[in-house]
Amino acid sequence: DGGITQSPKYLFRKEGQNVTLSCEQNLNHDAMYWYRQDPGQGLRLIYYSQIVNDFQKGDIAEGYSVSREKKESFPLTVTSAQKNPTAFYLCASSRTGASTEAFFGQGTRLTVV
Amino acid sequence: AQSVTQPDIHITVSEGASLELRCNYSYGATPYLFWYVQSPGQGLQLLLKYFSGDTLVQGIKGFEAEFKRSQSSFNLRKPSVHWSDAAEYFCAVGARDQGAQKLVFGQGTRLTINP
Numbered sequence: 001d002g003g004i005t006q007s008p009k010y011l012f013r014k015e016g017q018n019v020t021l022s023c024e025q026n027l028n029h030d031a032m033y034w035y036r037q038d039p040g041q042g043l044r045l046i047y048y049s050q051i052v053n054d055f056q057k058g059d060i061a062e063g064y065s066v067s068r069e070k071k072e073s074f075p076l077t078v079t080s081a082q083k084n085p086t087a088f089y090l091c092a093s094s095r096t097g098a099s100t101e102a103f104f105g106q107g108t109r110l111t112v113v
Numbered sequence: 114a115q116s117v118t119q120p121d122i123h124i125t126v127s128e129g130a131s132l133e134l135r136c137n138y139s140y141g142a143t144p145y146l147f148w149y150v151q152s153p154g155q156g157l158q159l160l161l162k163y164f165s166g167d168t169l170v171q172g173i174k175g176f177e178a179e180f181k182r183s184q185s186s187f188n189l190r191k192p193s194v195h196w197s198d199a200a201e202y203f204c205a206v207g208a209r210d211q212g213a214q215k216l217v218f219g220q221g222t223r224l225t226i227n228p
Binding site: 004006031033035040041042043044045048050058088090092094096097100101102103104105106107109 | 119122147149154155156157158159162203207214215216217218219220221
């Protein structure tokens with residue numbers, strides 16, 4: 001079945017450590033996105049990519065980094081510079097164009113301990 | 114800048130009652146509008162979308178939404194809710210930013226169903 005796979009579902013990290021969240025899609029979509037979700041704040045855009053080897057900062061990119069070496073993959077690294085990394089992270093993909101809907105993965109819940 | 118406002122953080126309705134979730138958007142051009150639903154700890158699922166044409170759009174699970182340009186609104190409705198409709202609902206606008214597409218989401222409305 002086509003879809004978006006995020007792994008792991010739950011992730012724990014110690015303060016000061018970098019951690020990478022995986023996102024893979026087999027929908028042949030050009031565009032991919034990372035959102036952060038906190039209670040009462042909706043979804044906030046971290047990074048997005050419209051094509052391989054290119055990506056743009058979203059509204060809350062500080063403390064995060066991404067790469068887009070393959071069309072199918074868009075990993076997100078949460079660095080030690082992110083002040084408050086505990087959150088639910090959602091990856092999405094879509095065809096390009098503002099009129100196309102995004103398809104979402106099941107999310108990764110990151111907890112800093 | 115594009116923005117979406119969902120005025121109601123939490124709504125409680127009885128099973129079988131009608132439902133309306135409010136959404137207001139701010140966008141200078143023709144908006145592309147979406148409603149998504151999220152069950153706890155899960156990803157988002159698309160309920161319906163509006164691009165152009167008929168301002169009343171039908172979605173999955175018996176939901177519909179009406180686009181009103183004069184009010185900058187895209188409210189979601191359902192005639193009779195079921196206990197399984199309890200979830201969080203997000204309204205979003207599709208926007209182009211420096212040539213790239215992105216979705217801007219509202220804060221979400223959490224729906225609770227009373228038996």
